[in-house]
Amino acid sequence: MTDLQRRLADVRASLPESVQLVAVSKFHPAEFIREAYDVGQRIFGESHVQELQEKRAELPSDIEWHFIGHLQTNKVKYIAPYISLIHAVDSVRLLHEIEKQASRCGRRIPCLLELHVADEATKYGFTVDEARSLLLGDELHSLPHVQVRGLMCMATHTEDTSQIHREFASAYALYREVKETRFAHDDTFGLRSWGMSHDYSIAIQEGSNMVRVGSSIFGLRQYI
């Protein structure tokens, strides 16, 4: 077993069975992904379209690629044919572009709405109120090729763990609210993507069932 494979095994061992692991491989070379793949990891997260395209071309076709970063509308067309999940849908304009490109490919693209719960001005995402109106309103009916499968968020980068708990809890509260109403009979809506290397154990306590972990598996990011 390589060091990387051992770190991956440690992260896996720390997750309850109900929590899916997205191995965040952005800025790491394809060989690292291959090492994780060789011990069974199949879900990888990338945040730059060009980098994702290059890696995908040289890696096995049964990898499920998740797009986890901010996605520019003009880039949707490149990943629409194959992307397994778009985590950070942060505007209605992006939803409409995903609809257009998914329809061209003849597929429904699984997406998560990104919530802005952090106390940082630069982070993208819908406020809880905006996301609620979108999720409970009519607009989704006009987007038949977009499959909203749940919510995603990032907490503030802080040492204050009670703040991190609070931010994830606010995302989970909205999840529960819309799950119990509009999506009560829709099993495809069920994903809560929160938690990264430094805060995923808090995220799991606050209802996450999909964590996006990079540096704890792959080490510090290097530019390739």
Ligand SMILES: *Cc1c(COP(=O)(O)O)cnc(C)c1O
């Ligand atoms: C980079 C990134 C991660 C992984 O971060 P680590 O701290 O390396 O675990 C998770 N989510 C998003 C959206 C990211 O951009």
